[in-house]
Amino acid sequence: MTPKSGICLLLCCISAIAGVGSVFELSSGNPELGSTVTGLILAASIPVTAILFWIAVQDTKANQS
Secondary structure, three states, rough: OOOHHHHHHHHHHHHHHHHHHHHHHHOOOOOOOOHHHHHHHHHHHHHHHHHHHHHHHHHHEEEEE
């Protein structure tokens, strides 16, 4: 594993946690940041999580001996 893939996995985990938190906030009925901002966080976290995971996997594959 390279530092690049490690950082991508770290950011992937953070964005996934933000997405899950947004779902819980929206389902509570009264999100602290408002429905619009929380919805935007959720909408952005889904592709960001997938892209960062894909980058980390590709980087790890490229650097295997």
